[in-house]
Amino acid sequence: MSQHEYRDMLPGHAEFRLPAPAPAQRVNGRRPIPEEPVAEPSAAPAAGDTLDVWDQRVAKGLAFLRRRLAGSYEVDDFGFDPELADAVFHPMLKVLYRDWFRTEVFGIENVPAEGSGLVVGNHSGTIALDALMLTVALRDKHPRDRHLRLLGADLVFRLPVMSELARAAGATVACNPDAERLMVNGQLVGVFPEGFKGIGKRFADRYKLQRFGRGGFVSAALRTGTPIIPVAIVGAEEIYPILADLKPLARLLGVPYFPVTPTFPWLGPLGLVPLPSKWLIQFCPPIPTAHLTEFADDPLVVYNLADQVRETIQATLHELLEKRPDPFGP
């Protein structure tokens, strides 16, 4: 049944929806061409419908605005504001995720449908865009639309506007009490153990995993019996290729590194536009930890597990790179 026929059957109703089409299969990472050309909106009877749809949108937008201005929304203990994240942050990032980076996601079935999980990824790309894209990927692709709760460096929470946005988007300071509290509450927690060593590394070192810190993320997962899901992200390395790091300037500004990329700082604000690389995200099978709870303080177990996660990610990165011969390909 075509859209016209439906419209004729249900005249003047904005609530009716076409039955959902079969999920679109990506062909070579592109969105498929629609089989049926979208019908031209026919003159008089359809005009009322479109207006009604717009009416609804306006009403929805106004209701959202009113709720925000009246403060009638809910925020959790960490400052996460799901309504704001879904209505504002997510749609904005999704443009970058889908149209700019053409992101493809594999192995989403490895992310648990409910209950806690610790998603551990490789970090790169000068600013932590990979963390944001991972959040969008989970919200977009996961059958349960799960929110990823990121653990961020304290630098993020020291900066005025950044800290406000980060908390509203569901991030919190990377420390064991917060990580464990989130996991006990059954949340999906995202962590990048490489930290600034990962995002601040030079282009020449791309896709080489850096040291994984003290493995604090592993002990937090062990203490709560949370499965660890390693994730490999390919594409973030090419968005701002760091050719050099001006260390004295970084020290002067109090930041961990000062990047020099082909476009930054030469082109000024234009240099902040990320290069449109092709992104692949692969979730690896979860590593269960429920049977290791009593070893949370055993440095050997923690270190071995951290190493296992690190090697899984590194191997997956190599596989993904073979799948993507051209970093700026389609």
Next chain:
Amino acid sequence: MVTSPPSVVVVTGVSRYLGARVAARLAADSRIDRVVGLDPHDPPAGLLGLLDGVERIQADARAATEAIADLGAEAVVHMAVTSVPDPQHGGRAAMKEQNVIGTMQVLAAAQGSARLRKIVVRSSTAAYGASFRDPAVFTEDTEPRAVPRGPFARDILDIEGYVRGFRRRRPEVSATVLRFAPMISSSAETSLTRYFAQPLVPTVLGRDARLQFVHVEDALEILHRSVIEDHPGTFNVAGDGVLMLAQAVRRAGRIALPLPESALSTGAALLRNLGVEQIGLDQIDLFVHGRVVDTTRLIREFGFTPRTTAAAFEEFIQAHAAGSTLTADRLAAAERTILDGIRRVRAAAEVSAGPPADAQATAGRSRT
């Protein structure tokens, strides 16, 4: 654990709102024979009515020492802890004198009193300090990362330090330390309630602090139970849930005025020096970092759940509706007006342009 209630209770700081309310509540409890209020100052006229059943001794902390021993007090409720300097009673110097030296003397007296079984000390969640690396939620075991810069927070750390010393020296006395979140109610007047009652509320630019409040009635219930029952230990007392500062300002129907932190500090210092309002570093730190505590231990031990932060704040809003501009009702009315306006404009356009049948259908829809 429940033991027999103490027969003689000494309450310090009865010249202030909370102290007077606690004393009145304990005096109304028939299980307690005698409630004695200690305070160097005379309570204001508004609180005198509350203190009818309370014997008052107007004495400073030094004289209070003898009083506690002479009266044979079985429980001491130490409420003489001020969060904001009072310019009429000597400002910050007097505040420190009362908080730190006063607590030392009360604890010294309590230590020497043979009949004492119980001591309850008012503390504050300011004990957790304020730092960018703090965990999002504080449990009672969280240590502050650094010595806080706010004078009240530093006093609180000193006070809790003395209580730790007291616990070591008199382990048989049950010592309860209650860390209260900022208190709020329909009638209580604090610098925080005055802050939210302004029509234009200054906030920190680029920061949205997570706040928690506790309702005064719930705070009193917890204080009452800790005198009647035995609950040794340190407990966070706060309403569950979180309100962001901007959200609280909006719910109160006020307009937030975000200022850079430095401008806010300077402005607050200026107001302090002029004696207009006492917004100190403690409050600014709270508005930059926010403070959320875990109340699991409180709920488990006392078997009592304080009303949520949102509910406590709602009650405060109801009582302070005057002076609000952007209330939820007005916003809803504005929303309806805009939607009606759109509908009317569209109906008019369709009447002039579209076929009549369609216009009627639209009119029918807008009536429903």
